[in-house]
Amino acid sequence: MNIFGFSVPAGYEFIINLVILLIKIGIVVGITMLHVLYATYFERKVIGHMQIRLGPMRTGFHGFLQPVADGLKLFFKEDIIPAQADRTVFKIAPVIFVFAALSSLAVVPFFDGFVIANVNIALLYVLAMSSLGAYGVIMAGWASNSKYSFLGGLRSSAQVISYEVALGLSLVGVMLMAGSLNLSEIVSAQQQHWYGMFLFPQCIGYFVFMVSAFAETNRTPFDLPEAESELVAGYFVEYSGMRFALYYAGEYIGMIVMSSIAVLCYWGGWTLPPFLLKALPFLAVVPGIVWFLLKVYFHIFLYYWVRATVPRYRYDQLMGLGWKVMIPLALANIVVTSVVRYIVP
Amino acid sequence: MVPLEWYIGLSTVLFVIGVVGFLIRRNILIMLMSIELMLNSVNISLVAFSHYLQDLRGQVLVFFIITVAAAEAAIGLAILISLFRNKEAVHTDEMTEMKG
Amino acid sequence: MLPKIFFGYFAVVMVVLSLLIVTRKNPVHSVLWMLALFFHIAGLYLFLNAEFLAAVQVILYAGAILVLFLFVVMMLNLKEEVMGERFGKEWPVGISIGAFILVLFFFTINKFSQGPTGQYTIERIKAETHTKAIGSVLYTEFLLPFEIASLILLIAIVGAIVLAKKTK
Numbered sequence: 001m002n003i004f005g006f007s008v009p010a011g012y013e014f015i016i017n018l019v020i021l022l023i024k025i026g027i028v029v030g031i032t033m034l035h036v037l038y039a040t041y042f043e044r045k046v047i048g049h050m051q052i053r054l055g056p057m058r059t060g061f062h063g064f065l066q067p068v069a070d071g072l073k074l075f076f077k078e079d080i081i082p083a084q085a086d087r088t089v090f091k092i093a094p095v096i097f098v099f100a101a102l103s104s105l106a107v108v109p110f111f112d113g114f115v116i117a118n119v120n121i122a123l124l125y126v127l128a129m130s131s132l133g134a135y136g137v138i139m140a141g142w143a144s145n146s147k148y149s150f151l152g153g154l155r156s157s158a159q160v161i162s163y164e165v166a167l168g169l170s171l172v173g174v175m176l177m178a179g180s181l182n183l184s185e186i187v188s189a190q191q192q193h194w195y196g197m198f199l200f201p202q203c204i205g206y207f208v209f210m211v212s213a214f215a216e217t218n219r220t221p222f223d224l225p226e227a228e229s230e231l232v233a234g235y236f237v238e239y240s241g242m243r244f245a246l247y248y249a250g251e252y253i254g255m256i257v258m259s260s261i262a263v264l265c266y267w268g269g270w271t272l273p274p275f276l277l278k279a280l281p282f283l284a285v286v287p288g289i290v291w292f293l294l295k296v297y298f299h300i301f302l303y304y305w306v307r308a309t310v311p312r313y314r315y316d317q318l319m320g321l322g323w324k325v326m327i328p329l330a331l332a333n334i335v336v337t338s339v340v341r342y343i344v345p
Numbered sequence: 346m347v348p349l350e351w352y353i354g355l356s357t358v359l360f361v362i363g364v365v366g367f368l369i370r371r372n373i374l375i376m377l378m379s380i381e382l383m384l385n386s387v388n389i390s391l392v393a394f395s396h397y398l399q400d401l402r403g404q405v406l407v408f409f410i411i412t413v414a415a416a417e418a419a420i421g422l423a424i425l426i427s428l429f430r431n432k433e434a435v436h437t438d439e440m441t442e443m444k445g
Numbered sequence: 446m447l448p449k450i451f452f453g454y455f456a457v458v459m460v461v462l463s464l465l466i467v468t469r470k471n472p473v474h475s476v477l478w479m480l481a482l483f484f485h486i487a488g489l490y491l492f493l494n495a496e497f498l499a500a501v502q503v504i505l506y507a508g509a510i511l512v513l514f515l516f517v518v519m520m521l522n523l524k525e526e527v528m529g530e531r532f533g534k535e536w537p538v539g540i541s542i543g544a545f546i547l548v549l550f551f552f553t554i555n556k557f558s559q560g561p562t563g564q565y566t567i568e569r570i571k572a573e574t575h576t577k578a579i580g581s582v583l584y585t586e587f588l589l590p591f592e593i594a595s596l597i598l599l600i601a602i603v604g605a606i607v608l609a610k611k612t613k
Contacts, residue, residue, distance in 0.1 A: 089477065120574050124500035131508025135480065138512070142473060142519050154519070157512055164508065181576055347452045350554055355456045357550040359463050361543045366467030368539030369532045374472050374518060378479060381510070382463055385486055388502075396493040400563030401570075401582045404495055408583065411505050412594040416601030418510045422517045423608035430611075435521055438533055 024116050028105055036252040037067040043304050050308040074248075077241035082145055085238070089143035094239065094246035097136025101253035104129040108260045109184045111270040111288035122183045123175065126261055127168055130216055133254065134160040137218075137235050140247075144238035152234025155224050155315065162322040163215035163222075166208055169330035173205035173337045174198055174265045183261075187269035196273025199266045201340075204333045206266045208326050210302075213258040215322065217251060220307040224315055259299035260292075267295045352393035359386035371436040373428075377421045384414045451492065459485050470531050472518045476511060483507045494567055497576045 041056065041063070048055025056063030081090055107122035109115035119125060134157055141153015175181060177198055178189035190198055199206055215222040224234075236247045263269060270288030277284055313321070359382060366379035388407045395403025429435055462482040469475045483506045490499035533539075570578050583591060 086473075089473070119496070121496050121500045121576065124497070124504065128500055128503035128508065131504055131512075134508070134512060135515075138515055138519075139477070142515075150519070154516070157516055161509065161512055168504075180574075347448050349559070350557065351452060351456070353554055353557070354551070355459065357547065357554070358460055361547045361550070362460070362463045362467060364546060365539055365543035366463075368542060369536040370467065371530065371533045372472060374514070374521070375467065375475055378475060378514065379467060381479070381506075382466060382482075385483075385506075389486060389489060392490055392493050392495050392498060396495070398560060398562050399565050399567075401565050401579055402563075402586070404498055404579055405583050405587050407498055408501070409587075409590060409594050411501065412598060415505060415510055416597050418513055419601045419605040420608070422513055423605040425517060426520075426609045429521065436529070 021116065024114075025106075028110075028116060029102065032102070032105060032253060032256060033249070035256060036249050037071065039252045039255070039300060040070070040248075041067045042300070043307075046301065046304040047308045050305075071245070074241060074245040079241040079243065080238075082238050084145040086143040086145070089139050090238075091243075093136050093139035093143060094236075094243045094250070095136075096139065097133055097250040098246045098253070100129045100133035100136060101250045101257060104257040105253075105260075107183060108257065108264070109187070109269065110292055112184075114289075115184060118182070118184060120180075120182050123171055123181045123186075123261075123265075126257070127164065127171075130167070130254075130257075131160070131164055133250070136247075136250070140239065141235040144235075146238050148232050148237050149235050152237075156218060156235060159215055159218075159222065159224065159318065159322075162319060163212045163326070166322060166326040166330050167212035167216060169327060169334060170205045170208035170212060171265065172330075173202045173333050176334070176337050176341055177202065183264050183269075187264055187271060190268045191271055191274065194273075194275055196271065196275065197266065197268040199268075202266060202333070202337070204329055205337075206262070208330045208333065209262060209266070211321075211326060213262065214303070214306065215318070217254040217258055217303075219251075219255065219303055221310040221313050222318055223312060224318060255300060255303055256296065259296045259303075262299055263292060263295040269295075349393060349397045353390055356386045356390035356393070359383075359389070371438055373425055373435050373437060376437070377418065377425070380421075381414060381418065384410055448492075455485055455489050455492070459489075468531070472521070473515070476515050476518055479514075480507055480511055483511065494570060495575065497579055 044066070045055040045063075056066040059065040059069045081087060104126050106116045107119055107125050109118070137156040137160070138153045141149045141151075141156070144150070174186060178186040180186060180189065190196055195201075214220075218224075236244060239247060270292040272283055272291060363379045363383035363386060366382065367376050370376055370379070388410055391403040391407050391410075395401060425435065428440075432440065434440060459482060462478050462485065465478040466475050466482065469478065483502060486506075487499040487502040490496075490502060565578060
């Protein structure tokens with residue numbers, strides 16, 4: 001093995017690989033946390049301008065240092081634990097929530113060849129981690145010993161279980177088209193077609209996926225678990241300081257992960273459609289990570305756009321939408337896709 | 346290489362813990378969880394056999410066990426809910442209707 | 446040596462976790478220990494080259510079945526539960542039955558001899574990916590049981606709704 005001209009003695013390759021892996025993890029986590037910081041700023045600015053306000057303006061140029069100020073404030077706040085709370089569960093819950101969100105990033109390829117763990121079951125892994133995230137919410141709701149938290153936790157568990165079915169079923173269409181669960185292979189499978197994105201043949205699947213992703217990340221119009229106007233703030237009312245910040249960060253990491261999965265499965269990841277490259281050959285100069293990030297930013301913008309325009313659903317409407325519209329749509333999509341794939345292999 | 350017997354031993358110990366939990370606990374919920382524990386211990390031994398005998402049938406059986414476990418948990422919890430609604434009881438020794 | 450240490454860790458932790466599950470007074474804590482146990486079982490499946498099963502274990506057991514348990518536990522009256530006795534009156538009988546089964550199993554393990562090996566070697570599974578290999582067995586040899594399993598799930602769905610619905 002040879003690294004930067006230095007030859008590594010046999011037997012030490014394991015250690016070198018481990019160090020490279022740790023550096024990769026550090027880079028991904030660091031960049032994601034920076035994105036989370038500025039995703040909050042981006043959200044406040046976007047929603048502000050949509051409501052004809054300015055958003056944060058005071059801290060730094062156009063409020064550019066606002067997220068740093070918020071982070072510092074949360075960091076120095078007192079950490080309060082309610083008197084009758086189950087202390088251990090209360091402390092572990094936010095850690096599980098952030099852990100589940102962050103560990104999904106391990107299988108996301110950001111550009112060609114850059115992925116922490118190139119596993120063959122990447123899509124299933126992401127689904128598994130998103131179901132683990134539900135525990136962070138339910139445990140917080142139960143351990144806080146407060147009725148608002150508890151209601152938020154119960155709502156969230158029912159919502160996440162229901163919409164996870166639709167989420168998984170909508171991805172089956174992509175699995176059938178690509179013939180793989182590996183995210184890098186899904187991206188390269190999209191390049192085999194002239195349209196270069198599964199968005200066009202899988203538009204129903206994409207629609208179901210995005211609606212379920214909104215519900216999975218507890219964002220408006222499905223933010224019933226936290227519903228600030230009826231449940232105060234839902235499952236994390238009793239949290240303060242750093243633990244509250246963990247929930248806040250976990251929500252944004254979840255959004256970034258879901259957007260990345262949407263981009264990789266439906267928008268061709270870091271690649272451009274072949275017909276576009278044929279028409280405009282100079283676009284091939286731009287590195288893949290730029291396209292990937294642009295597509296992810298578009299999806300994050302979509303989250304904010306929906307939040308600024310769509311009112312919250314009622315709970316029975318939310319459940320009805322999940323079970324009576326989204327799951328049948330996803331099932332129909334699977335049937336159609338597999339029939340088409342059988343005729344046109 | 347880990348010998349196959351170790352896996353079977355582990356599976357046995359987990360199974361016995363499940364059996365004992367099922368027999369000695371009063372709470373029906375924990376009894377249902379003990380059943381899940383037993384099913385999981387069987388799954389471990391099936392996957393281990395499948396790996397060592399290089400045959401995927403064991404792992405396919407695990408699928409069916411997981412399916413039946415899901416069905417069993419749903420039905421069991423539904424019975425528990427209707428029991429709790431009618432009798433306000435979740436303990437086995439509180440259900441003494443048939444006692445003469 | 447390394448695989449043995451790995452297995453030893455898993456074995457010890459799994460036995461401790463399952464003991465915690467059956468002995469905790471608070472059912473919520475039991476459920477949370479069970480969550481940890483399921484993750485360790487998934488790890489063991491990865492160790493046995495069954496990556497698809499590991500994912501299924503986490504998604505189905507931890508993501509669906511256990512959440513159902515947690516859901517029901519939280520609706521019950523826990524204050525009363527923590528006060529009461531955790532074991533029934535007949536606990537010595539249960540433990541002796543368990544000990545008997547344990548001894549019986551350990552005598553049979555010694556008599557164990559390995560049968561003929563099949564065609565799915567580790568290299569073959571790696572070449573065609575575990576998901577594809579398991580799918581090809583499931584949808585050819587086990588097609589009828591697969592359909593019956595879906596019927597079982599349908600019956601369970603209907604049964605659970607009928608049982609848990611409020612009758613007026």
